[in-house]
Amino acid sequence: MTNGNLSALLPLVIFMAFMVAISIFVRHKQAEKNFVSNYFIGNRQLGGFVLAMTTVATYSSVSSFVGGPGMAFQVGFGWIYMAVVQVTAIFLVLGIFGKRVALLARKLNAVTVVDIIRARFQSDFLAAVAAFVIVLFFCGTMTAQFVGGAKLFSAVTGYSYEAGLILFGLTVVIYTSIGGFRAVALTDTCCALIMMIGIVLLLNYVLKAGGGYENIMTRLEINNPELFEPFSFGNMPWTIYFTQWLLVGICTIALPQSVVRGISYKNTAGLHQAMLIGTVVVGFMNIGINFTGILAHGVLTGTAADYGGVDNVIPTTIVRAMPPELVGLAIIGPLAASISTISGLLIVASSSIIKDVYLHWAEKKNHAVTPARVKFLSISATAIIGGAVFVIALTPPSLIWLINMFAFGGLETAFFWTLLLGLFWKRANKLGAMLSMTGDTIIYCATQAAGFKILNLHQITIGITCSLIFFLIGSYFGKKSDDATLKIFFPTK
Amino acid sequence: MKKFNTDAEKFSLVRREAIYTGLALVGLIIFWLIAGFGTASSEIKIFHLPLWAVLGTVGVWLVAIVISAILSKILFKDADLGGDDDD
Numbered sequence: 001m002t003n004g005n006l007s008a009l010l011p012l013v014i015f016m017a018f019m020v021a022i023s024i025f026v027r028h029k030q031a032e033k034n035f036v037s038n039y040f041i042g043n044r045q046l047g048g049f050v051l052a053m054t055t056v057a058t059y060s061s062v063s064s065f066v067g068g069p070g071m072a073f074q075v076g077f078g079w080i081y082m083a084v085v086q087v088t089a090i091f092l093v094l095g096i097f098g099k100r101v102a103l104l105a106r107k108l109n110a111v112t113v114v115d116i117i118r119a120r121f122q123s124d125f126l127a128a129v130a131a132f133v134i135v136l137f138f139c140g141t142m143t144a145q146f147v148g149g150a151k152l153f154s155a156v157t158g159y160s161y162e163a164g165l166i167l168f169g170l171t172v173v174i175y176t177s178i179g180g181f182r183a184v185a186l187t188d189t190c191c192a193l194i195m196m197i198g199i200v201l202l203l204n205y206v207l208k209a210g211g212g213y214e215n216i217m218t219r220l221e222i223n224n225p226e227l228f229e230p231f232s233f234g235n236m237p238w239t240i241y242f243t244q245w246l247l248v249g250i251c252t253i254a255l256p257q258s259v260v261r262g263i264s265y266k267n268t269a270g271l272h273q274a275m276l277i278g279t280v281v282v283g284f285m286n287i288g289i290n291f292t293g294i295l296a297h298g299v300l301t302g303t304a305a306d307y308g309g310v311d312n313v314i315p316t317t318i319v320r321a322m323p324p325e326l327v328g329l330a331i332i333g334p335l336a337a338s339i340s341t342i343s344g345l346l347i348v349a350s351s352s353i354i355k356d357v358y359l360h361w362a363e364k365k366n367h368a369v370t371p372a373r374v375k376f377l378s379i380s381a382t383a384i385i386g387g388a389v390f391v392i393a394l395t396p397p398s399l400i401w402l403i404n405m406f407a408f409g410g411l412e413t414a415f416f417w418t419l420l421l422g423l424f425w426k427r428a429n430k431l432g433a434m435l436s437m438t439g440d441t442i443i444y445c446a447t448q449a450a451g452f453k454i455l456n457l458h459q460i461t462i463g464i465t466c467s468l469i470f471f472l473i474g475s476y477f478g479k480k481s482d483d484a485t486l487k488i489f490f491p492t493k
Numbered sequence: 494m495k496k497f498n499t500d501a502e503k504f505s506l507v508r509r510e511a512i513y514t515g516l517a518l519v520g521l522i523i524f525w526l527i528a529g530f531g532t533a534s535s536e537i538k539i540f541h542l543p544l545w546a547v548l549g550t551v552g553v554w555l556v557a558i559v560i561s562a563i564l565s566k567i568l569f570k571d572a573d574l575g576g577d578d579d580d
Contacts (some may be wrong), residue, residue, distance in 0.1 A: 077550065091565075103575065107500075268571045283554035491501045
């Protein structure tokens with residue numbers, strides 16, 4: 001803890017203190033309101049700008065700022081061409097699910113995505129499976145965020161990995177536990193703004209250090225012609241383009257942490273505004289940071305392997321291109337990406353346990369749960385899940401980035417057809433959803449464990465295909481949903 | 494502004510908007526293919542970048558913004574979501 005760059009640490013400490021201050025303010029302001037609705041969805045009061053920023057910030061992880069641009073450094077413009085498919089993520093999830101989920105949540109008094117799944121398919125078992133899948137895969141994703149953020153912190157500031165983990169890891173657990181969803185949304189907004197400022201700052205210094213845009217690009221055209229070819233001389237096969245359209249494009253509409261944003265906004269004007277703002281911001285971030293990764297060739301003259309792999313490209317670039325007193329500001333962006341993803345997942349994971357499992361169980365058993373107890377349990381659950389992931393991250397597992405992608409794909413395969421067909425197809429039923437969610441999760445995990453692929457495509461292609469087949473089989477052979485349920489989900493004149 | 498009074502009208506609107514969004518996605522995928530792979534053999538360069546790299550990245554982003562604007566400003570309609578959110 002003694003050999004680090006103190007000037008790099010200070011901006012981080014101030015930023016983290018500001019995040020905690022926001023959550024305390026939010027908790028204080030909303031002390032009198034309905035706790036469950038307030039803590040887990042911010043009382044459905046988000047405006048368009050905050051909705052856009054929180055959706056983007058939760059979606060953009062630390063790998064978007066570290067691993068992604070590192071790959072762009074290695075592969076070139078093909079990587080940005082692939083990454084830009086993420087511009088669909090915000091308008092798709094809000095355009096397809098935003099209003100439907102909002103209408104249903106108000107009719108059903110639903111607070112979580114699992115509430116809606118339970119009501120649609122009339123199954124506590126399916127709801128429990130959905131909650132389990134959320135907690136399981138979220139823990140994987142959160143661990144990756146903790147590890148990625150702490151490694152970046154250590155590489156750039158010179159302080160230990162553990163010090164980084166304590167500084168931002170504990171901060172995010174504390175502010176999420178205290179402030180709930182509303183604090184998550186507001187801090188996410190700050191994080192998204194900081195991410196954009198960080199990108200501009202880094203780009204500026206990379207251009208300066210590399211002798212200007214003209215100079216860097218002229219050298220790249222001569223020395224790295226593969227960067228200017230869409231397949232990067234074989235480094236970017238078509239299979240990556242195809243699977244990325246599924247993994248970070250189309251299938252992201254079913255990520256529970258994105259869909260839950262549909263429950264949280266105030267009115268449709270806000271939703272419309274968020275679709276536009278979100279698309280602008282997510283494109284700016286993706287193109288901006290990955291382009292910076294390519295321009296980092298002006299700062300780093302070797303290959304990614306010379307700097308310890310693609311994950312070290314951006315940290316090394318920050319250290320070499322930026323003055324020591326601004327290093328702290330530069331890494332707030334990637335760390336903001338990390339903490340905003342963690343907080344977004346943490347609050348949904350907590351709601352899965354408390355709202356979807358415990359409170360539902362108590363209601364069925366006619367057990368009275370006092371508001372004070374709900375409050376205590378909700379805050380405790382958030383803190384315990386966050387604390388558990390923090391402990392796992394203290395001894396980081398190897399292949400952490402693979403775990404992150406595994407979790408991302410797992411969530412998408414589990415929820416994509418269940419939500420899409422469940423909310424838009426009358427014939428969708430309990431058996432179809434059960435077969436789909438349980439069957440495809442097992443198949444997806446098994447193919448991942450065995451390393452089995454078809455045409456060298458990511459296992460999400462197998463998972464999502466099996467999921468559809470199971471859903472259709474179940475829906476055609478299973479019992480139809482009852483009329484009362486259909487009347488709620490598909491009202492007719 | 495058209496009023497959507499009944500649940501049936503609101504859900505019908507939402508279904509229609511979801512279809513518009515799906516069609517917008519298909520349109521963007523086609524543009525992405527043509528803008529990137531479709532122009533990869535071109536010798537044209539803009540600011541030292543091959544045409545495919547400009548159209549396939551910034552071009553796709555701009556088209557996505559236009560699509561979002563058309564969806565949110567023209568095709569999507571405001572509707573009362575119902576419920577009592579004030580607690």
